[in-house]
Amino acid sequence: MSLMNAKQYEESLRKLKFNVWMFGKKVENVVDNPIIRPSMNAVAATYEFAHYPEYEDLMTATSHITGKKVNRFCHIHQSTEDLVKKSKMGRLLGSLTGCCFQRCVGMDAMNALSMTTYDIDQKHGTEYNKRFLKYLEYVQENDWTCDGAMTDPKGDRSKAPHQQDDPDMFMHVVEEKKDGIVVRGAKCHQTGAVNSHEIIIMPTISMREEDKDYAISFALPADAEGITYIMGRQSCDTRKLEAGTMDRGNQLYGGHEALVVFDDVFVPWERVFMYKEWEFAGQLVEQFASYHRQSYACKAGVGDVLIGATQCIAEYNGAQKASHVKDKIIEMNHLNETLFCGSIACASEGHKEPSGTYYVNTLLANVCKQNVTRFPYEIARLAQDIAGGLMVTLPSEEDLRSPEVGKWIEKYYRASTAVSTEDRMRMLRLIENITLGTAAVGYLTESMHGAGSPQAQRIMISRQVNLEEKKKVAKKLSGVTKDE
């Protein structure tokens, strides 16, 4: 089963025995839970579209291990073309779902591990890469979705992992056994966690020798004994419990995040990919982060949906011919395509690492993500500008359906005679969804902090630009001859 479809994916999730909590209660049926279900639909789309001839070229790749066709989310990049197709796939899926489709994080974790495990082996004579490739083949063969889990709670930010008052603020080893290790800790903000078959753990920061118990990477089935998921809230989330669906904005898709707690969980040795090689923790973090910063091409896809919705509402309002509206739409497109440029550029300028895996240009990947921390906010601002205040003062769908007051909404919230009041309301709800509702988690705040907060990219940019060379040329052209 190397390429599941949406139905098969859903059925595969039903077999997992997750320990999931939400609103203080255990979720007995994760797949059908109305709050979680739209996020499952979004991941399911990554399976379904792999079977569509018109998307297959981006959605699938050829495994370098087996030669079989696999979902690109399970693929290790074998060329810069693969890297570019990854960027394009992100844009495509964002533009089809209008939300976070959650599956890129596992792909990025596996690509980073394909390099770091190889490099550890070269230095220490270990067999992590062999283990990892065996695991990768298992993932590809089953077409699993993997949650790539990096962010620890981190506790007191001024202290290293080993200095924390509570040692569990970073995932760590608590016991070493003959057949594996026992780990404890937590991972925050885990996108798509309960839609995943596997969870891949990575350290969250560079480490020193004193932190070696924290320098661990491993993979487990997502429903392994001792793992607990506590679902994150999203703005407007309980609208999904209401009778009507219009006020959700996005009728089909969504995303989710969770706090994942590991309470003394056993990991067999064959699933361990880094064990106390503390000097490689920073490399794994950087490689994962760079890939993940490339992955934010998805936001250009969500931007496509938001721009489409904004143009629609301008037309529904009868304002589409106003010059400032046209110009704002142009600005939204300009910003959106600039986001895409960064992702395509870092992929096109990628290179082959000693492991054979192709890796993005890290400077450009950081520039890409830095833009993502800003431009979606401006695009959202322009969307709200054009949409008008009605987006946040609109009565509910139940009011529209009400025999008593529905007629007033129908009458007073109609704009263009060519468009029904309901359709106008639907479009406003979609804009609301992306700019301040459940999808704003992915489009805005995740754009800010996902794959590292803005300052993390600025540090990487400052490290990688060649300022001395720029100074040298400036001096030469200006006639400065003294080298101070």
Added chain:
Amino acid sequence: MSKKLRIGLKYCGGCTPRYDRVQAVGYLRERLKDRIELVSYEDPDVEGVLVIAGCPTACVDLAPFKGRPVWVVTSPGDAEGFVAAMTRTGDEPEPGDGM
């Protein structure tokens, strides 16, 4: 009526298409229903491959189709060109006869 040509259909992935690729294929199927049969590009018996790309970049890897006629359509205008190529009397596709 002469035998229909079996043409393999290959789409680009469609990240930012500038026209509706699926609609264009529907149009070609209808226009050329007496001339060609569009099948999977993986079909070993295809006599040529029609590549439907969403923009002029046309990022589809053509290497697997080497030795076969390949037509690359990147716009509705190209689609008309493909129709013209397929409706030329007595024309049979030859390697290098691509657009």
